[in-house]
Ligand code: IPM
């Protein structure tokens with residue numbers, strides 16, 4: 001039995017989670033996977049209900065589960081709370097508490113979304129990039145401080161923190177095209193010099209993998225002018241946050257970008273986008289990032305590659321049939337809502 005803690009969160013979180021459950025239930029039936037689901041309060045909605053964004057009951061629930069499926073957290077309503085009470089703090093605490101240092105964000109180009117990407121038709125054919133973002137270190141977790149006149153965030157990385165993340169990138173690069181882009185700012189940052197040193201050290205263990213070191217500013221440019229050069233990317237927490245949103249332009253929308261946060265006993269699956277409060281509750285959100293996160297859960301937690309691929313293929317097919325949520329709509333598309341998109345995907349899984 002695979003026990004999944006389901007944390008819908010805020011904004012569009014509840015509707016994308018509810019819709020993705022249609023897919024999960026179909027997979028459960030078709031592949032006879034024994035799942036159990038339990039919902040927990042998390043984020044701003046948890047703060048409203050209990051006074052804390054990460055209630056004790058939810059901590060207990062996630063620790064007793066095999067995986068966590070999360071919607072999204074945050075919204076203007078909670079933006080002025082003190083740091084520790086903000087929904088985003090709960091998310092960082094969840095990642096840290098479960099030891100999820102490795103955030104995997106696969107980005108791929110969909111022919112059906114040719115009109116949504118900024119590149120010329122055909123240019124992105126076959127592009128498929130995996131970003132490994134370090135998730136429990138760097139500026140997000142360093143010492144922070146604030147006075148009236150000054151504020152600071154500290155970036156610090158240990159050799160071990162860099163090693164364990166970068167090695168996952170090498171492992172995958174070895175199985176794929178044997179190209180690894182490591183992104184840093186080693187011309188300025190000491191942490192980046194350590195990053196580069198450790199990456200080069202691991203390279204000796206994987207000599208067939210060709211490593212390209214790029215400065216983050218240049219990497220941002222390269223993702224625009226020559227995205228086809230990338231296959232596997234490894235980078236630190238904040239650079240990975242920024243570049244993975246940027247890379248989502250390859251998939252046509254941030255609403256297409258799933259993520260798996262790995263490295264713990266209990267791993268976390270969540271779309272890479274936010275809670276989109278402006279469209280919350282309107283059945284407009286794209287559930288695909290969440291549905292593809294479910295596929296990652298099937299792959300990594302359930303180790304059921306066949307089921308994972310069935311979900312991914314179903315997404316491809318529904319897009320190829322011309323269905324789209326508003327974020328990926330365009331000429332000739334059949335625009336559907338959140339729930340309808342999930343139903344269409346669930347219906348083709350077999
Ligand atoms: C993400 C999000 C989060 C992050 C926020 C909500 C804290 O942007 O998962 O990319 O920065 O990690």
Ligand code: MN
Pocket residue numbers: 241242245272
């Ligand atoms: Mn982000």
